[in-house]
Amino acid sequence: MRLSPPARSRIPGNPSAPHRDSKVATRRSPYPRAQLQPILDHFEIYLDHHALSPATVRNYLADLRAFARWHAARQPPSRVFAASDFRAYREHLCNETDHSPATINRRLQSLRLFGRFLHEMGHAAENPTRDLQLLRNGKDHHPAPRTLSRTEIARLTEAIRAGRPSLSGRDQAIMELMLHAGLRVHEVGALRLGDVDTTRRGMTIHVRGNGRSRERIVPLNATVARALRAYLPTRPAVPRVDHLFLSQRGQPLSTRSIQRLIASHAQAAGLDGVSAQALRHTCTVTMLQETRDAALVARRLGQQNTKGLERYPRIT
Numbered sequence: 001m002r003l004s005p006p007a008r009s010r011i012p013g014n015p016s017a018p019h020r021d022s023k024v025a026t027r028r029s030p031y032p033r034a035q036l037q038p039i040l041d042h043f044e045i046y047l048d049h050h051a052l053s054p055a056t057v058r059n060y061l062a063d064l065r066a067f068a069r070w071h072a073a074r075q076p077p078s079r080v081f082a083a084s085d086f087r088a089y090r091e092h093l094c095n096e097t098d099h100s101p102a103t104i105n106r107r108l109q110s111l112r113l114f115g116r117f118l119h120e121m122g123h124a125a126e127n128p129t130r131d132l133q134l135l136r137n138g139k140d141h142h143p144a145p146r147t148l149s150r151t152e153i154a155r156l157t158e159a160i161r162a163g164r165p166s167l168s169g170r171d172q173a174i175m176e177l178m179l180h181a182g183l184r185v186h187e188v189g190a191l192r193l194g195d196v197d198t199t200r201r202g203m204t205i206h207v208r209g210n211g212r213s214r215e216r217i218v219p220l221n222a223t224v225a226r227a228l229r230a231y232l233p234t235r236p237a238v239p240r241v242d243h244l245f246l247s248q249r250g251q252p253l254s255t256r257s258i259q260r261l262i263a264s265h266a267q268a269a270g271l272d273g274v275s276a277q278a279l280r281h282t283c284t285v286t287m288l289q290e291t292r293d294a295a296l297v298a299r300r301l302g303q304q305n306t307k308g309l310e311r312y313p314r315i316t
Contacts, residue, residue, distance in 0.1 A: 036068055043117055063110035073256055081118070083128040086111055090132060097277070098184075100307035105134045145281035145311060146273050153179065153282075159269035166234075170245055171261055173231040176224045178262075178279035182287065182301045183207060183218070185276045186255045191244040196228060203228065207302060214302045285312055 040061060047057045067089055071081065074088075089111070093104045115129025148156065160171045177183045187207050195206040203225040209215035220228070236250050243252035259276045266274035280301075287297045294306040303309075 039118075039123065040064060042121070043114060046117055046121075059106070060110045060113065063107045064114055066107070067111060081124075081128060083131065086115065086129050086132050094135075094311075098280075098301070098303060098308040100310065101135045102307070108132060108134050145284075146275070146278040147282040147285050148179075148271075148274065148278060152269075152271055152274070155269040156265060156271060156274070159265045163265065163268070167248070169227075169231040169234050171265065173224075173227040174245060174258060175262065175265075175279060176227040177205075177220075178276060179283055180221050180224045181205065181218050182280050182283035184280060184302075185258050187302075188245065189243075189253050189255050189258055192242045193244055194242065195244065196232075209302060214299075214304065216299070216302050218300065281312075284309070288312060 043064070044057060044061060047060060052060075067086075070089055070092060071085055090104075090108060093099060093107060097104075099107070112129045112132055115124070115127045115132070118124040119127040156175065157172070160175060161168055163171065174188055177188055178185070183205075190208050191205065195208075197204050197206065201219075202222075203220045205218050205220055207216050207218055235244075236246055238246065238250040241250060241252065245253045245258075247253055247257065262276040262279065263274075284297065284301060287300060288294065288309070291297060294309050298304075298306045298309060
């Protein structure tokens with residue numbers, strides 16, 4: 001169904017510009033990310049005029065805010081939304097998230113509608129999402145996630161050890177948690193000192209859940225336990241700060257900081273296409289190979305079901 005623009009609407013931030021409800025083109029100007037909220041408000045009005053359900057409108061806006069946060073983390077504030085940004089975000093969804101093909105297609109549909117809105121409202125000379133392709137049949141053209149071979153893991157480990165001595169223990173523990181326990185980046189950043197527990201059977205870690213991941217207790221293998229035991233004595237003692245991983249200034253590491261440090265070590269190791277998410281992908285494949293039990297792997301990784309595992313090669 002094609003959505004036509006609502007009648008007699010005005011473009012936020014430019015009251016004098018008429019709505020593009022005729023064949024006469026308005027003055028087109030890219031919309032800076034710094035002014036995103038007004039255009040989201042206008043996009044909400046655009047959706048409301050077509051009698052979409054409140055839940056559908058909320059989903060569209062949530063998808064766009066997720067894209068905007070991703071965009072803000074990788075582009076300078078003055079950058080506007082370009083076609084290359086939407087294509088790069090598609091690659092991010094396919095290769096660096098745990099979303100099922102159906103979820104990725106839903107988010108891409110939201111972006112495609114938003115791109116058409118930008119063009120119709122005069123914010124873009126042409127639709128920046130015109131060539132944004134969905135995943136065929138929900139599965140085709142869904143690239144296999146980037147994983148690391150044993151040789152690449154060894155090179156990454158060597159690069160971390162060759163880094164700054166005061167940070168190498170911390171960075172090694174972070175890498176091992178994602179590589180062997182399958183933690184997401186934000187889950188690593190949210191860990192507290194009290195989440196690490198040593199029992200008679202070994203070491204476990206309490207992982208806090210959020211809207212898309214389950215709270216869980218994850219058993220740690222000897223490699224992760226050894227890395228944590230080596231790191232904990234070197235962790236800065238900062239009053240009233242109980243996060244497990246801290247920056248040099250004693251502040252909790254942000255998700256973006258963890259992504260950057262992994263990317264930096266991967267670059268030092270000469271590894272292409274290796275991100276923090278690639279470590280979790282590697283853990284997922286290893287667990288599938290070792291257990292051959294998708295339901296068990298999904299629970300261990302904090303996923304709601306096994307749909308997110310469909311992208312990985314079948315274990316025969």
